[in-house]
Amino acid sequence: MRAKANRVAVLALLLVGVTGCAGGGRPVDLATVDSVERPAPVGVEENPAPPSTSAAPAPDCDPTRSFRALSPMPPPRQMPAGSTMKKIQDSGKLIAGVDQNTFLFGFRNPTTNALEGFDIDRVREIAKAIFGDGNKVQFKVVTSAGRIDALKNKDVHVVVRTMTATCVRWQDINFSAIYYQAGQRLLVDRASEVTSLGQLGGKKVCAAKGSTSIKTIADHEADPVPVQVDNWSDCLVMLQQGQVEAMSTDDTILSGMVAQDPNVKMAGPRFTQEPYGIGIPKENEDMVRFVNGVLEQSVASGSWASSYDRWLGRTGEPRPQPPAPKYRD
Incomplete structure (x- = not known):
């Protein structure tokens, strides 16, 4: 009992000392806060330096013209020997660069954790045309800035990520026919x-x-x-x-x-035209023609319209006609 009483007495003295130093119970070393800055996202840049390509004149081209669609299209699981599509078939999966943060186009369903959206539907159509199974896909999330490098470095077979076809980008990669017109x-x-x-x-x-x-x-x-x-x-x-x-x-x-x-x-109204194409590595022209065949099939079967209604129909905008393909050969 005596030991316990001594401990209580010591604690009481310490408390008296602390309150005495605090000047009548007021806290010490108060930090003066004039304003609180909200945290900025990681990697944010204000007034960024223009990319090195921005100073170069854009080549003269029609970026909406792609390579003519493959015809006839090979049946699923029967890709032509030696083709890019056969290599993908033999690998067992289509590797696609996509977004996971763009609601309605490429986003992660919080309930199922699955990637969904208008762009994701286009990926699954390509996979189904190759394998007969639209689930044979490995999705790789890429940023806007990382789309072209992902193709040039062979990290992905295609990029389907609200990507505008431009003449400058055509210098580094190939594009499919336009599958959606934005602004x-x-x-x-x-x-x-x-x-x-x-x-x-x-x-x-x-x-x-x-x-x-x-x-x-x-x-x-x-x-x-x-x-x-x-x-x-x-x-x-x-x-x-x-x-x-x-x-x-x-x-x-x-x-x-x-x-x-x-x-x-x-x-306000649209002030640019943004024609979306599917990005494909520069050397894989056969894959471009194959993807264009898939897009033609999608429009003809009504799959494009159904996909639009499912995702973009909820915006209240009337469904446009699918962009008519334009080919350079």
């Missing part, structure tokens, strides 16, 4: 009165690294401040937190964000 617009807070990029001079506007959107923002005569991030979802977070005045990319991507967040809206 760049603005996403702003619902209370904003902004309707054009021209109203955002000196204001921060967010887009993804490696996208055509970030270059459009940087090149605009009103001099908005381009802010680039790794993923489109990072732009949405920055807009929600008031760190940027707007974000800008293809209206298809923005439609998914509006569906997720009722506090934002699309503003």
Whole structure:
């Protein structure tokens, strides 16, 4: 009992000493906080340096023209000997570079953890045409900036990731025929009165690294401040937190964000044309022709329309006609 009483007495003395040093019970060493900065996404860059290719003149081409579709198409599991498709068949899986952050196009279902969306449907169509099974796919998540390198480094067989076909990109990779026509617009807070990029001079506007959107923002005569991030979802977070005045990319991507967040809206009309193509390594021209055959089959069978209705129909926009393929040979 005496030992316990001694411990209590010592604790009491310590408490008296602490409160005495604190000046009547007030805490010491208070930190003065003037403001709290919201954390920025990893890899965010303001006023990024233009890519080395931006200074070079764009080659003269029609980026929407691809190689004529393979005809007749080989049956599934019977790819031509020596073809790129036969090598993929023998490997047992199609490796596809995709997105997992673009709602309605390429996103991860939080319930099933499966990748879903309009772009994911295009991948599964290609796999089904090769294997007879649309599930024989290995998905690799790639950023906008990493799409071309993934193809050049042979990390993937195809990239299906809301990718605009451009003449500059055609120098490094091949594109399929256009499977969707999008256009760049603005996403702003619902209370904003902004309707054009021209109203955002000196204001921060967010887009993804490696996208055509970030270059459009940087090149605009009103001099908005381009802010680039790794993923489109990072732009949405920055807009929600008031760190940027707007974000800008293809209206298809923005439609998914509006569906997720009722506090934002699309503003103004399209101010670019963004024709989406499937990226394929430069040397695999036979694969381009095969994929174009798959796209023709998708439109003819109604699969393209069903996929549009399932994913993009929820935006309320009327379903457009599938882009008519244009071939260079």
